[in-house]
Each structure stands twice: as structure tokens, then as C-alpha cells.
Amino acid sequence: MRNVVKRSxxxxxxxxxxxxxxxxxxxxxxxxGSLVANxxxxxxxxxxxxxxxxxxxxxGKTTLMNILFGHYVADSGxxxxxxxxxxQGSPHAAIELGIGMVHQHFTLADNLSVLDNVMLGTxxxxxxxxxxxxSRIRLEKxxxxxxxxxxxxxxxxxxxIGERQRVEILKALYRNARILILDEPTAVxxxxxxxxxxxxLKKMVSGGLSLIFISHKMQEVLAISDRVxxxxxGRLVAEIKTADASETELAQAMVGRNIELPERKALKAGxxxxxxxxxxxxxxxxxxxxxxxxxxxxxxxxxxxxxxxxNGQTAIADLISGLFExxxxxxxxxxxxxxxxxxxxxxxxxxxRIPEDRHSQGLIGDMTLAENSISECYREPQFSSYGWQNHLxxxxxxxxxxxxxxxxxxxxNSPVRLLSGGNMQKLILGRVLSGNPxxxxxxxxxxxxxxxxxxxxxxxxxxxxxxxxxxxLISEDLEELLQISDRIAVIHRGRLSETFPRESxxxxxxxxxxxxxxxxxxxxxxxxxxxAS
Amino acid sequence: xxWSGASVLEAYWLLLKGALGSGxxxxxxxxxxxxxxxxxxxxxxxxxxxxxxxxxxxQLYAGALIITVLGTGMLxxxxxxxxxILVVSSAVAGALMLLGPVLLKxxxxxxxxVTTLLLNFIVLLLVxxxxxxxxxxxxxxxxxxxxxxxxxxxxxxxxxxxxxHSGLLLALLFSFIFWIVSIRxxxxxxxxxxxxxxxxxxxxxxxxxxxxxxxxxxxxxxxGIAGFSEVAGxxxxxxxxxxxxxxxxxxxxxxxxxxxxxxxxxxxxFVASIFVGADAMSRSxxxxxxxxxxxxxxxxxxxxxxxxxxxxxxxxx
Numbered sequence: 001m002r003n004v005v006k007r008s009x010x011x012x013x014x015x016x017x018x019x020x021x022x023x024x025x026x027x028x029x030x031x032x033g034s035l036v037a038n039x040x041x042x043x044x045x046x047x048x049x050x051x052x053x054x055x056x057x058x059x060g061k062t063t064l065m066n067i068l069f070g071h072y073v074a075d076s077g078x079x080x081x082x083x084x085x086x087x088q089g090s091p092h093a094a095i096e097l098g099i100g101m102v103h104q105h106f107t108l109a110d111n112l113s114v115l116d117n118v119m120l121g122t123x124x125x126x127x128x129x130x131x132x133x134x135s136r137i138r139l140e141k142x143x144x145x146x147x148x149x150x151x152x153x154x155x156x157x158x159x160x161i162g163e164r165q166r167v168e169i170l171k172a173l174y175r176n177a178r179i180l181i182l183d184e185p186t187a188v189x190x191x192x193x194x195x196x197x198x199x200x201l202k203k204m205v206s207g208g209l210s211l212i213f214i215s216h217k218m219q220e221v222l223a224i225s226d227r228v229x230x231x232x233x234g235r236l237v238a239e240i241k242t243a244d245a246s247e248t249e250l251a252q253a254m255v256g257r258n259i260e261l262p263e264r265k266a267l268k269a270g271x272x273x274x275x276x277x278x279x280x281x282x283x284x285x286x287x288x289x290x291x292x293x294x295x296x297x298x299x300x301x302x303x304x305x306x307x308x309x310x311n312g313q314t315a316i317a318d319l320i321s322g323l324f325e326x327x328x329x330x331x332x333x334x335x336x337x338x339x340x341x342x343x344x345x346x347x348x349x350x351x352x353r354i355p356e357d358r359h360s361q362g363l364i365g366d367m368t369l370a371e372n373s374i375s376e377c378y379r380e381p382q383f384s385s386y387g388w389q390n391h392l393x394x395x396x397x398x399x400x401x402x403x404x405x406x407x408x409x410x411x412x413n414s415p416v417r418l419l420s421g422g423n424m425q426k427l428i429l430g431r432v433l434s435g436n437p438x439x440x441x442x443x444x445x446x447x448x449x450x451x452x453x454x455x456x457x458x459x460x461x462x463x464x465x466x467x468x469x470x471x472x473l474i475s476e477d478l479e480e481l482l483q484i485s486d487r488i489a490v491i492h493r494g495r496l497s498e499t500f501p502r503e504s505x506x507x508x509x510x511x512x513x514x515x516x517x518x519x520x521x522x523x524x525x526x527x528x529x530x531x532a533s
Numbered sequence: 534x535x536w537s538g539a540s541v542l543e544a545y546w547l548l549l550k551g552a553l554g555s556g557x558x559x560x561x562x563x564x565x566x567x568x569x570x571x572x573x574x575x576x577x578x579x580x581x582x583x584x585x586x587x588x589x590x591x592q593l594y595a596g597a598l599i600i601t602v603l604g605t606g607m608l609x610x611x612x613x614x615x616x617x618i619l620v621v622s623s624a625v626a627g628a629l630m631l632l633g634p635v636l637l638k639x640x641x642x643x644x645x646x647v648t649t650l651l652l653n654f655i656v657l658l659l660v661x662x663x664x665x666x667x668x669x670x671x672x673x674x675x676x677x678x679x680x681x682x683x684x685x686x687x688x689x690x691x692x693x694x695x696x697x698h699s700g701l702l703l704a705l706l707f708s709f710i711f712w713i714v715s716i717r718x719x720x721x722x723x724x725x726x727x728x729x730x731x732x733x734x735x736x737x738x739x740x741x742x743x744x745x746x747x748x749x750x751x752x753x754x755x756x757g758i759a760g761f762s763e764v765a766g767x768x769x770x771x772x773x774x775x776x777x778x779x780x781x782x783x784x785x786x787x788x789x790x791x792x793x794x795x796x797x798x799x800x801x802x803f804v805a806s807i808f809v810g811a812d813a814m815s816r817s818x819x820x821x822x823x824x825x826x827x828x829x830x831x832x833x834x835x836x837x838x839x840x841x842x843x844x845x846x847x848x849x850x
Contacts, residue, residue, distance in 0.1 A: 321736065344738035355736060364730040375726065375737040384719040391717075 020047045022210050023068075023099075023179055028077035030063055037063040038074070039234040045179065050201065050211045052225035052242070054218070054254055056450035060234040061214050065181050069101045070094040081179070100172025104184040106164050108156045114167050115139060115152035118174050135174075142173050147203050161308065162193040169200075180204070181212045186220055190308050191478065191511030198224050216254070216451070218247045230254050255451050264462055264484060270299030272335070273439050273470035274320070279329035281315050281494075290315045292329070293496045295472075295489065297439070302461065302471040303499060304485030306478060306510050312494040313474045314356065317443040320472065321353045322346035333439065347376055352437025356444045356474075358424045365417030369407065370398035372416050373431050397434075405430035406456070422453030429460055440464055440471045446480050458484050478507050492516045544818045551813020552806035558813070560695035564767060566798075566805035568593070568776065570704035571759030572783025573790060573797040574711060575627075579752035581715075581792045582728040584635065584745060588649030589756035590780025591656035592630045596623030596760025598660055601668060601679045601771040604686035604764070615685045619761055620703070627757020628750040630656070635749035639742045653780065661773055670770065679771040688766035700762030705798060707755060712794040724748055756780065785833050804829055 023045035030038040037060045045051050055061045066072045068079060070091040079086050081097045108117050119135050136152050143149045148166045156164060165185060172180055182201075186194045201224060205211060215221050221228055221242070228245055230238040230253040238253040276295040283289040290312050297303045307313055318324055319331065325341035332338065333349050346353070355361040363372050374383050374394050382393045398412040405426045410418055419427065425445065432440065442461060446454040462484060465471055475481050481488055487499040490513035497513055552562050572589040579586035599622050608615065630652060637643035664677040672680075688698045715721040726734040727744045735741045763775055786804055790796030811825030 322738075323736070342738070343736055344740075347738050353736070360730070360732050361736045362733060364726055364733045366729040367725065371722065371726075375733070375739075378719065378722055387719050389717055389719055389722055 021045070022047045022082055024080040025064075025068065026078045026080075028064065028067060028074045028079070030060075030067060030072060030074050036234045038067070041077070041231075041234075041236050043229060043236070045210050045212060047210055048205055048208060049227065050205055050213055050225045052221040052228045053212055053214045053231065054216065054221055054228055054250060055231035056216060056254055056452075059231040059254075061231055062183065063234075064231070065101065065183060065212070065214065068094070069099060069181065095175050095177075098176055098178035099181065100169075100175060100177025100179065101181045102165070102168045102172060102183065102185060104187060106168055108164060108167060108171075110157040111155060113153055113155055114150050114159070114170075117156055117167060118152075118171050122175065139170060139174060142170060145203075146173065146207060147200050148173075161188045162190075162197070165189070165197070166200075169204075177209070179210045179212070181214070183214045184216075185213070186215070186217065188309070190514045191507055192515055194220070218250050221250070222247065232256050251451065265466065267300045267466065269301040269486065270468060272296055272298050273333065274472065275332040275335075277330045277332070279319065279326045279331060281319065281324070281326050284324075289494045290319075290326075290496075291494045293491075293494075294329075295496060295499075297470040297472055299438070299468045299470050300465055301487070302465055302473055302485045304473045304475060304481035304488040304502075305491055305496070306475065306481050306488055306514060307491035308514050309476055311491050311514075312496075313443070313491060315494070316472075316491070316496075317353075317356060317441060317474055320346070320351060320439075320441045321355070322351075347435070350435065350438040352432035352435055352440040352469075354425075354428055354432055354440065354442045354445050356447070358421065358428060362428045363416045363424055366415055368398075368413050369402065369410065369416055369419075369427060370394050370412040372427060373398040373401045373412075373434075376431060377435060401427065401430035401434060405433075405460070422449045422456075425449060425453065425457060429457060433460065433464060437464070438469055440469050441474075442471060443474045444476065445473070446475065446477060454480070478510055481510075482507065490514055544814055544820050547817050548807070548810035548814040550810075551817075552810030556692075557695065558809065560692065560697040562802065562806045562809045563701055564696045564698065565809050566801045567698070567701045567704050567766070568759045568763050568779040569782055569786050569801035569805055570701075570708060570798055571762060572756055572779045573786030573801050574704075574708055574783075574794060575752045575756035575759070576784045576787035577790060577792040577794060577797055578711060578724075578748060578755065580728075580787055582724050582745060582748040583731065584638075584749055584752070585646045586631060586634075586649050586749065586752050586756075587646055587784065588630060588634070588652045588753075588780065589759070589783045590776060590778065591649070591653035592627035592753045592756035593760040593763070593776050593780050594656045594660050595626040595630045596757030597764045597771050597775055598656075598663070598760070599623055599626040599757075600682065600686070600761045600764045604682035605680040605770075606683060608686075609683065610685060612685045612687075616688065616765070619686055619765065620758055623757045623761035624754035625757070627760070628754040630757070631749040631753030632746075635746050639745055657773075660771070664771065664773060668771070677773055681770040682765055686765055687769070688762065696767065698762075698766030700766035703758070703762060707758070708794045708798050711751075711755075715794060720744075720747065756783070759783075782829075785829060788833060789836055791836075803832075 021044050025041060025043040028038050028041045041064060053061050063072065067074045067088070070089055070093060073089040079088065081099065084097065086097055087093050109120070112120070115132065115136055118139055139152050148170055150159070150163055150166050150170065156167065159167065165188070169180070186197065189197060201211060213221070213225055222245065225242045228240050228242055228250060229236060230250065232254060274295070274297040276293055278292040278294055279290055280292055281290040293316065295303070305313060305316065319326060322341050322343040322345055330337050333351070338349070359365065364375065374397060378384060378389070383390050395412060401407070402412055407419070407423045407426045407430065409420065409423055416424065416427070440461070445457050445461070449457065461471055461473070473481065473485055482502055485502050488502055488505060488510065489499040490497045490510060492514060493516065551558055553559060572593065575589045575592070576586060600619055603622055604619055608618065610618070631649065634645045634648040634652070637648060638645045661677065664679060668679045670678050670680045688700050691697045691699055691701070715725065723734070723739050723744045726737070726739055727741050731741055759779060764771055768775060782804060786797060786801045789800035789803070807828050808825045811822040814820055815822040
């Protein structure tokens with residue numbers, strides 16, 4: 001507790017000297033095997049500043065922040081906080097000196113209350129009593145001060161995603177964080193929640209905190225930060241004042257080349273391919289229910305489903321993947337009712353499925369690229385005759401997929417787990433599209449991929465669309481949906497809205513639908529929400 | 534070893550000599566390795582598909598039991614016909630032992646570790662009951678042992694005067710067959726896929742349940758053949774001490790082989806040589822033969838640790 005007093009003294013002196021450097025990284029280098037994750041990075045954070053750290057996946061953002069927070073030890077370089085060098089490799093020391101980190105994936109115990117989660121680890125284990133009342137008061141004060149109100153007595157399991165994020169931030173503030181690192185904080189939020197979240201950030205900055213905001217979304221970076229630092233391949237490639245920065249400039253710095261957005265031709269939709277008629281599914285094993293979902297997708301058409309994760313997207317995807325059958329309602333493919341809900345039957349009916357989770361569902365990490373490339377068609381005569389596998393044909397097929405879909409880095413005989421996320425997705429895409437599917441289920445196809453890979457995936461989906469495939473695109477990324485969908489529906493608590501042509505709907509309207517409000521009531525909020533997102 | 538008063542180096546030398554130092558020693562070692570190859574293979578096949586068959590011991594006895602029923606006079610055929618029939622029937626007996634556990638697992642999610650382990654005791658007690666009752670050898674001087682199998686049912690010895698029998702060839706054959714199945718066939722492809730990532734295998738449309746049942750049946754069947762090989766090749770009749778824990782040692786053998794069907798041959802020979810050598814060592818140097826258990830355990834630990842370290846390098850590089 002002695003530290004608390006000390007730090008509030010620092011607090012006052014800081015406000016007097018506003019532009020003081022609170023954090024300084026010098027020559028940070030970190031090498032993993034042959035990969036240089038961070039290459040001689042110098043970084044300064046000033047008091048009361050929001051510094052955005054921009055970069056593609058694998059650019060070294062997370063490594064750098066993990067070094068700062070003490071999870072990794074840098075191979076060379078030093079870190080100073082408030083003028084004091086900090087010992088590396090000790091998260092404890094980092095916390096002591098006032099660095100707080102809000103991870104992308106929350107580190108909360110669901111079955112404990114908000115207060116318990118915040119207090120966890122702040123009290124010595126051997127003290128017999130814990131001072132809950134003082135802690136509660138402190139927590140409530142912090143919440144008031146920064147606009148982070150959460151009821152301390154509620155169990156975390158009952159909170160919404162946005163509220164959980166508030167708890168994560170409160171946890172850091174409770175430990176007297178003066179420098180807060182936010183790792184992709186908006187990834188889980190709706191546009192509306194993002195808006196209020198940015199308000200909170202502004203309050204925190206005016207309250208004397210300094211923030212590092214990690215993201216790969218350019219709009220957000222432009223909206224909230226004072227200064228942008230761009231990392232690419234482990235090097236710091238650009239440092240720009242946000243006021244002087246433009247989106248294209250940042251995108252180029254991030255990717256290092258020009259990204260061509262896939263061209264989207266206007267096409268006339270054909271016959272109905274997939275028809276869901278009031279499909280109802282019961283909730284099971286953490287899967288959200290679907291209640292009376294109806295949907296119609298036609299050939300040469302991309303229909304997007306927007307929604308906050310956990311509102312029934314997985315159920316729709318699993319249904320179309322053939323992993324379970326609906327309790328009531330029917331699913332029709334080309335006008336025929338589907339009775340046999342198995343993955344194999346769906347494949348037989350030319351349904352291509354890009355799963356949400358590449359690692360656990362899409363690929364078998366310990367098997368080779370070649371083996372994975374045929375995992376959905378290994379029984380076809382060209383690969384299997386009289387129970388024997390034809391390795392030659394498999395090899396040819398895999399090499400064809402690898403070259404056609406630009407899977408880079410490893411040969412067809414390497415285990416798939418070595419591939420990067422983007423290359424894994426390309427392999428899955430190759431596997432799916434090689435079957436010439438008439439219906440493609442693309443569940444979060446761009447998640448976790450860098451800008452270039454996302455553009456590639458979109459381009460391939462558009463090519464499939466031009467060839468006459470019907471595509472169901474499920475995504476939490478509204479920009480992705482607006483970019484390539486023809487029509488968009490919103491799912492909320494297992495109910496699917498009607499579909500809207502993408503020309504007639506905005507991000508703000510989608511955002512409201514995602515939180516369960518009706519489209520008609522959006523008109524008055526629209527302008528403010530659009531600003532926030 | 535030093536504690537038991539023997540010179541360490543000398544003890545090791547005796548162990549090595551006892552295991553590999555003479556034709557007799559080699560014969561003993563490989564005779565001991567034979568059941569271990571079978572049970573190791575059984576464990577490797579099952580574990581590779583993430584089916585934790587701990588019941589090879591019981592399956593071995595089930596195989597031995599059926600051999601005793603069929604081979605002690607009930608069937609009387611030419612050896613060329615008799616032996617294949619006995620191999621198949623012991624395999625069926627072992628496979629049936631696993632049918633229950635695997636069906637319980639895929640339909641009700643019952644943990645197969647518990648069911649297969651408990652079946653071991655059930656089978657052992659059943660064998661004990663039968664050996665005291667209906668199967669008891671009237672010429673056995675009251676010992677709980679069954680009648681010896683007929684001559685036609687015996688596996689021929691490989692060398693005159695040595696205990697090494699043709700069960701070894703059978704074991705090598707099965708290892709080789711399973712290696713081919715694993716890498717070249719569609720079934721092997723499915724088995725590996727289901728073992729590595731069941732969720733992805735299901736998503737890709739593979740018949741996961743069927744593959745698991747087939748895997749379990751093969752695993753149980755091979756463990757059952759171990760029982761046949763021991764009765765028909767080694768002991769000649771069914772006794773209660775037919776297997777000094779071959780089923781459990783098979784798990785160690787499979788792990789040491791990293792679940793590779795051909796690796797099982799090597800690791801089974803290694804484990805067998807330590808056990809046989811340790812027996813010889815204890816006779817001549819007075820070091821307790823339990824040292825063999827220690828050595829096998831240490832080698833297993835080394836193996837597991839090195840596998841872990843290899844993983845780490847891959848993840849961090």
C-alpha cells in the first residue's frame with residue numbers, strides 16, 4: 001500500500017509537466033529462432049498521450065508489448081518507465097511500476113464476482129482477513145472517475161462483453177496503472193460499444209493516464225490516437241502524428257505495398273440455392289439457440305450475417321455444415337429438403353464450408369498439407385481405390401492447390417501446423433473451392449488475417465460468386481460484410497432479421513440491430529453513432 | 534545397484550551379457566519381446582486414435598482363454614489350418630473385450646480408461662475361477678492351470694532347444710502390416726485424422742464413430758493374439774501367471790516407440806532385454822531384478838521429456 005501513496009504524488013507532479021516522457025523503449029530486439037520478431041525498436045510514450053501501435057498480424061506488436069509487460073525477455077535493449085529502468089522478464093515489476101495490460105482475450109474468472117476478480121492477486125495470500133469494504137469503495141470511485149461503472153457484486157459470467165472489458169480495465173487501474181496497454185480492445189465490441197469505449201478512453205487520458213492502443217483497424221486508430229507507430233516485419237517503419245496521417249498512407253506503411261481491393265461486379269442473382277424455413281435449434285453445449293430463422297440465398301449472391309459473437313452464428317454455421325439437425329423447420333438446397341444432416345451429405349450436395357476455427361475444425365495440424373488438402377474428398381476414386389490411398393494423385397492435387405491458391409512457405413509434405421494463419425486459410429479455401437461448391441459457407445473467413453490475406457480471401461469469394469456460387473458470409477467485421485455482401489441480415493439472440501441490400505444500410509444501423517434494437521428507431525441516433533465508429 | 538553391494542559397471546555388464554551375450558540369452562530376450570510387441574502394438578494403435586486402451590492385459594487373457602477352450606482338444610485339425618483359426622479366434626476374443634468399452638464411450642461418453650482397466654480384473658478373476666473349476670487340468674497336480682494345448686495348436690519353435698517360437702514372426706508381421714495400413718490405406722488415413730483432431734475429422738465428413746470402433750477392435754484383437762502366442766508358443770497351457778503384466782508394459786513399449794508400429798519392435802526388444810538381463814544380473818550379482826523396472830521407467834521419462842523439449846523448440850522457433 002505504500003506504493004499507492006507514492007504514486008499519487010507522482011500523479012500531481014506529472015500533471016505539471018504535461019509532455020514528460022513516461023515510457024521509453026530503446027533498441028528492443030527479440031529473435032525467435034530465425035524470425036526477428038522485433039528489430040531495434042525505439043519508442044517513446046508521453047504523458048497523457050494515446051499512442052496507436054499499428055501493424056499486421058505477425059508484425060511484432062504483441063511481442064513488443066509482451067516484452068514491455070515482462071512476459072518475454074528482449075535479446076537486447078532497455079525499457080524505462082518514469083525514468084526508472086525496469087527489470088525485464090518480470091510482470092510483477094511492470095505492474096509495480098504502473099504498467100497495466102488489457103489482453104485481447106479476457107483474463108477473468110467467470111464464476112467470481114467483479115470485486116473478487118479485481119482484488120484477486122492484490123492481497124497477500126497469508127493474510128486472514130481481506131479488506132473488501134475498502135476495496136469496494138475504491139473500485140466504485142475508480143469507476144465513477146473514469147466512467148467505468150460496473151456493479152462490483154455481480155458475477156462476471158453475467159456481464160456482457162463490453163462490461164467485461166470494463167472490468168479488465170478496472171483491474172489494471174486498481175493496481176495503479178499509469179500506462180495502459182490495450183491489445184485489440186475493440187475486436188469484441190459492437191460499433192455502439194466501441195463509441196462508449198472511446199469516450200472512456202478519453203476520460204482516462206484526461207485523468208492523467210497514457211495509453212498504448214494496439215490495433216489493425218485504421219479508422220479506429222485515426223479516431224482515437226494522438227500518434228501512430230507502424231510496425232512491419234518486426235521493424236518500426238513509420239511514426240506519424242495522427243492529425244497528419246491518412247488511411248491510405250497508414251495502410252501502405254503497414255503492408256509495405258499497395259493493396260488492391262477486390263473489384264466487385266454487379267451480378268444478377270440466380271435461382272434460390274439455400275432456403276431456411278423457420279428453423280429452430282435448441283441451445284446445447286454453449287451453443288446459442290436459433291428461433292425460427294428464415295433465409296434465402298440465391299446463386300451469384302453473397303448474403304452476410306452480422307452480429308455480436310455468440311448470438312447464434314455458430315448454430316447456423318454448424319447446421320449448414322451438417323454437424324446437427326434442427327428441432328423444427330426445414331432446410332432446402334436447390335428446392336430439395338435436406339433430411340440427412342451429416343458433413344458428408346452436405347459435401348455431396350456441393351456445400352463448401354470454411355469453418356470459423358481453422359486450427360480446431362478446419363485443419364489437422366499434425367498432418368501434412370497434402371493430407372489436409374484432400375480431407376473432404378479422400379474417398380473419391382482418384383484418391384482411394386479398394387481401400388488404398390493414391391499418394392501420387394494426392395500429391396498432384398495438393399501441389400495444384402498450393403500453387404493455385406498461393407499457399408506459401410512450406411512444401412506439400414510439411415505438417416500444416418507450421419503454416420501461418422493466412423496460409424492455412426488459403427489452404428482451406430483451396431480445398432473448398434476445388435470441389436466447385438454451389439453453396440459456400442464462409443464463417444469469419446477474415447478473422448485474424450492480415451490485410452493482404454483478407455483481400456485475397458475476398459477476391460476468391462467474389463470469383464466463386466461470379467461463377468454462380470451462393471455464399472453465406474458470417475462475420476463480426478461490419479466492414480468486411482459491407483465490402484463484399486449483396487445483402488446483409490443481422491442475428492441477435494438467435495433471431496435473424498430480414499435482409500437489407502447493402503446499399504441501403506449503414507454501419508450505425510447494423511450496430512443498433514446487433515444490440516437488438518429495431519431499424520426504425522435508428523434515425524435519431526444515426527449521426528452520433530456513425531461518428532463514434 | 535551400489536546399495537546392494539555390487540560393482541555398478543560389472544552389474545551393467547552382466548545385464549548386457551544376460552540379455553544379448555549368447556544365443557540362449559538372445560532367444561530369451563526375443564521370446565520375452567514377442568508378447569510385448571503384440572501388446573505394444575495394441576496400445577500404439579489405440580493411443581494413436583486417442584482411444585486409451587489400458588485393458589491389453591485382460592484382452593491377452595481373453596485370447597488365451599479361447600485358445601485353451603478350442604485348442605485343448607475341442608478342435609483337432611491339421612496345424613496349417615488349426616493355427617490360423619486359433620489366431621483369428623483369439624483376435625476375436627480380444628476385440629470383443631473392447632467392443633463394450635468403445636460403444637459405451639461413443640454413445641454415452643463413458644471413460645474408456647476406467648472400463649478397460651476394470652475389465653482386466655474381471656477377466657483375470659474369471660480365468661482364476663475357470664482354472665479352479667471347469668478348465669482345471671486333471672493332471673496338473675492341483676495347480677490352477679489348464680490342460681496343455683494339443684500338438685497341432687502349438688506354435689513351432691524357431692531353433693531347436695531354445696524357447697524362441699514363431700510367434701515372434703507373427704508379431705513382426707503384424708507390426709509391418711499395421712505400418713502399411715497406417716500410411717498407405719484409406720482406413721489408416723482416417724485413423725490418423727481421427728486421432729490427431731477428432732473435431733476436424735468430423736467436420737471433414739469422416740465416419741468418426743466407425744473409425745473408433747474399428748480401431749478399438751484391431752487394438753483388442755492384437756492384444757488377444759498376444760494371449761494365443763503366449764499359450765501356444767511359450768507356456769503350452771493357460772496359467773494364472775501367464776502374463777507378468779505384459780498388457781501394462783505394452784503401454785510403456787508403445788510410448789517409447791512414440792506409437793510407431795515399427796518402433797514398437799525396437800522398444801519391445803529394448804524393454805525385454807532389460808528385463809531378461811536384469812534377471813540374469815540378479816542371479817549372478819545379487820542385485821534385485823526390480824532394477825529393470827527402474828531402468829524402464831527412467832528411459833520412459835527421458836523419452837517423454839525429450840519429446841516435450843522437441844515440441845517446445847518447434848513452438849518457439
